[in-house]
Amino acid sequence: MEPINEVKSVVTPLYQKNVDTDQIISKEFLKRIERTGFGKYLFYHWRFDAEGNPNSKFVLNDGRYKDSTILVAHENFGCGSSREHAPWAILDYGFRVVIAPSFADIFYNNCMKNGILPIKLAVDEVEAILSKEEYNVEVNLEAQTVTGEDGVVYSFDIDPYQKKMLINGWDEISLTFQYEDHIKAFELRKA
Amino acid sequence: MAKTIIEKIWDEHVVYEEEGKPDLLYIDLHLLHEVTSPQAFEGLRLNNRKVRRPDLCYATMDHNVPTRNREQIKDEIARKQINTLQENCEEFGVPLANMDHPDQGIVHIIGPELGLTQPGKTIVCGDSHTSTHGAFGAIAFGIGTSEVEHVLSTQTLWQARPKTMEIKVTGELGFGVAAKDIILAIISKFGIDMGTGYIVEYTGEAIRNLSMEERMTICNMSIEAGARAGLISPDATTVEFLRGREHVPTGEAFEKEAARWLALASDEGAVYDKTVEISADEIEPFVTWGTNPSMGSGVSNNIPLTSDFTEASDRAAHEKALAYMGLQEGMPLTDIAITNVFIGSCTNARLSDLRTAASVIEGRKVHPTVKAIVVPGSQTVKKQAEQEGIDKIFLNAGFEWRESGCSMCLAMNDDVVPAGEHCASTSNRNFEGRQGAGSKTHLMSPAMAAAAAIEGHIVDIRKFQLVNA
Numbered sequence A: 001m002e003p004i005n006e007v008k009s010v011v012t013p014l015y016q017k018n019v020d021t022d023q024i025i026s027k028e029f030l031k032r033i034e035r036t037g038f039g040k041y042l043f044y045h046w047r048f049d050a051e052g053n054p055n056s057k058f059v060l061n062d063g064r065y066k067d068s069t070i071l072v073a074h075e076n077f078g079c080g081s082s083r084e085h086a087p088w089a090i091l092d093y094g095f096r097v098v099i100a101p102s103f104a105d106i107f108y109n110n111c112m113k114n115g116i117l118p119i120k121l122a123v124d125e126v127e128a129i130l131s132k133e134e135y136n137v138e139v140n141l142e143a144q145t146v147t148g149e150d151g152v153v154y155s156f157d158i159d160p161y162q163k164k165m166l167i168n169g170w171d172e173i174s175l176t177f178q179y180e181d182h183i184k185a186f187e188l189r190k191a
Numbered sequence B: 001m002a003k004t005i006i007e008k009i010w011d012e013h014v015v016y017e018e019e020g021k022p023d024l025l026y027i028d029l030h031l032l033h034e035v036t037s038p039q040a041f042e043g044l045r046l047n048n049r050k051v052r053r054p055d056l057c058y059a060t061m062d063h064n065v066p067t068r069n070r071e072q073i074k075d076e077i078a079r080k081q082i083n084t085l086q087e088n089c090e091e092f093g094v095p096l097a098n099m100d101h102p103d104q105g106i107v108h109i110i111g112p113e114l115g116l117t118q119p120g121k122t123i124v125c126g127d128s129h130t131s132t133h134g135a136f137g138a139i140a141f142g143i144g145t146s147e148v149e150h151v152l153s154t155q156t157l158w159q160a161r162p163k164t165m166e167i168k169v170t171g172e173l174g175f176g177v178a179a180k181d182i183i184l185a186i187i188s189k190f191g192i193d194m195g196t197g198y199i200v201e202y203t204g205e206a207i208r209n210l211s212m213e214e215r216m217t218i219c220n221m222s223i224e225a226g227a228r229a230g231l232i233s234p235d236a237t238t239v240e241f242l243r244g245r246e247h248v249p250t251g252e253a254f255e256k257e258a259a260r261w262l263a264l265a266s267d268e269g270a271v272y273d274k275t276v277e278i279s280a281d282e283i284e285p286f287v288t289w290g291t292n293p294s295m296g297s298g299v300s301n302n303i304p305l306t307s308d309f310t311e312a313s314d315r316a317a318h319e320k321a322l323a324y325m326g327l328q329e330g331m332p333l334t335d336i337a338i339t340n341v342f343i344g345s346c347t348n349a350r351l352s353d354l355r356t357a358a359s360v361i362e363g364r365k366v367h368p369t370v371k372a373i374v375v376p377g378s379q380t381v382k383k384q385a386e387q388e389g390i391d392k393i394f395l396n397a398g399f400e401w402r403e404s405g406c407s408m409c410l411a412m413n414d415d416v417v418p419a420g421e422h423c424a425s426t427s428n429r430n431f432e433g434r435q436g437a438g439s440k441t442h443l444m445s446p447a448m449a450a451a452a453a454i455e456g457h458i459v460d461i462r463k464f465q466l467v468n469a
C-alpha cells in the first residue's frame, strides 16, 4: 500500500453520526471482482437522486471540497457491514484521511490495511472542525498532529505498530511470513 | 486465576507475542463467500502465494445467489462473481458448497449445521455477522478482504487483545417475547457503539434457557451493538446440538471433545472489563422504526419525539431517520402499514424460526396489500421444512417459498423491497436502502413479521395470539 505521513487539504465536513458502510458503498456496487473503480459510487444514494442527478445539498457535490483529501464525520463512522469496498471507495475517490470522534472496529482496521489514516479526535474538537467552512488542515502522522489554518493543533493517538505500517506502506503478509517458524511450531503443537 | 472464556480461547491461539505489537493469532476456521473473497484470491495469484491450509477453509455462495430460476443468473456481474468463487476454490483446493450443493446456504447458517463451528475455535469470515458462531463458545469475528487474504496465506491474523464485556440477561422471557427481542432491546438500551473494542459474553439465566438457534440470533447481532464478536459459554445445550453433525468426531472422541468444550466456560468469579445488565422480564416484543438497529422500541410504544433527545447530533439523526422512513414522531408503532414481509437471513431463517412463523399464519391468509416471502437459511433448512410440511403452510397463506440465500436481507439479487415501501423483516439491518434503494425496513422477530403479514400493519404478537387463540 501507499505510504502516508503528511497530508494537507481542505476538509470535507460530513455532519453525521453512525455513518454505516451500506451508505459509504451500496450493495449494488459490490459485485465487482477488482479493488479499484469504487470511487464513483462513494455515498452514491446521498450524492445522487433517483434519476442519477447530483444532490446539490450533499457535501461531496460542493465544489469547494472537490479536491479535498480529508473527510471529517461524527461518531461511530463506518459501522455495520465489514465490506472493505467502503475504504476502497473512500481511497479511490481521493480521500487519504478520515477524522471522527470514533470508528467502528472493522472499518478502522480496513482503513489501516489500505493506507488510509483514520484519526480519532475528541467530540468537541471534531465539532469545532465540522462547524467551519473551507477549513484547511495539515495532518502529520509522524508527529500525530492535525494543525488547522488558524494555528490550532489537535493531537491524536495511534497504535505504534499501525503507525509504522502506515508510514512505511508495508505489506503485512510479507511481514507475517517472517514468523513462519512460529506458525509451524504452533501447528505442530496443536496437531 | 479465574478466566473468562474469551481469555482462555485467546491465550490458546497466540502464535507469537511481543511488547508493542498486536498478537499473532491462529485461525481455526475460515469461512468464505463470493462477495468479499475475489480480490483476496487475486492477491494470492499476483504474489504467487498458496492457500496455507485449504483444509481449514470452507466456502459457499449466498449473498448474490438468486432464490428462484437458479439455472440462469440474469445479472452478468453477479454471475461472474459466482463463477469466480467456483474457479478460485478449484484452483486453490478450497472446499465449496456451490449453488447446486445440498449443503449450500447462508455461510453463518451452514457452519453450525455442518458442525464446522465448534466451541473454542477462532473463526473468521469476510462478513460482519461472523459473530453468529460465537453462540457455540467460539471467538468468531468479521474481517475485511485484506485480512481474508492474510488468513488464506498465513492462517493467522495480527489482532490486538480485545477488552471483555459481560452482558447479563437476568430473569425470564415473557409470553410472545423472542431471542430477537432480547438483542434488539440490548442495542436500543445501550446504543449501536456500546461494544466497540470489546468481545461480549452473554450470560444470565435468560441466555442459559435459550436453544442454540436462539443463541445464534443473539450473537449474530453483536455487531449491531458495535462488538466485533459476541459469545456464549458452552453447556449441555451446545454439546447436544453438535452431537452427530458431519464435522464433529464420533463415539469416545466426541465425549472427550465435549469435556474439553465444557471446560472452556468462563470461570466463576472471572472479571470483565465492563459488565452491563438487562432484565428479560422488562423486554417486550420489539420493532425498529428508524434507520439503524438501535432506533427501536417495545411494540406497545410510540415513536419518540425529537425533543426527547438532549444532544443536537441525536436530534439531527432522529429527524433524518424519520424523514427517510416517512414516519411521524409520536405515532403508535402499530399504526405503521406494511406492504412487504421478509422471513429470512442469518439472524432468523433456521428451522425453528420457520416453525414459529408458520404456527402464527397457519390457516390464515396474507393481507391483500402485502407481498410476503420466506427464504430458508440453507438447503438443509428448506428440505427439513418441506418434510414437515411447513412450506405448504406458507404457500397456502400466500407466502412465496424460495431457495436459500441472503436474498432480501441486503437485496444484492432480484429480491428487492420497492422504493418507498415498508418491510417487516427478520433480518438484522435497517440502514437506509438496505433492502433496496428507498426501502424502509422494520426489524422484528419471525412471529411478529408473520403477524404483520396477516394484518398488513405492525401488530403486537401478544395481542394477536390472544385474539386468535
Ligand code: SF4
Binding pocket: B062, B063, B106, B107, B108, B127, B129, B345, B346, B347, B405, B406, B409, B410, B427, B428
Ligand atoms: S443474511 Fe444478511 S446479514 Fe447475513 S450474511 Fe447474508 S447479507 Fe449478511
